[in-house]
Amino acid sequence: xxxxxxxxxxxxxxxxxxxxxxxxxxxxxxxxxxxxxxxxxxxxxxxxxxxxxxxxxxxxxxxxxxx
Numbered sequence: 001x002x003x004x005x006x007x008x009x010x011x012x013x014x015x016x017x018x019x020x021x022x023x024x025x026x027x028x029x030x031x032x033x034x035x036x037x038x039x040x041x042x043x044x045x046x047x048x049x050x051x052x053x054x055x056x057x058x059x060x061x062x063x064x065x066x067x
């Protein structure tokens with residue numbers, strides 16, 4: 001596994017491997033769905049549940065313009 005990397009490096013690694021797996025949105029799945037040496041997985045959606053008494057800023061590393 002090679003994380004993080006840019007798209008060009010990821011593409012080069014995939015093309016040089018015997019078998020690869022990619023995770024991404026519909027555009028990624030469409031790009032690789034016909035290539036038998038690459039297993040596309042996606043679209044991937046992540047979720048987290050935070051209750052009202054929790055401050056979400058303590059758990060997510062995401063910039064926000066609203067407090």
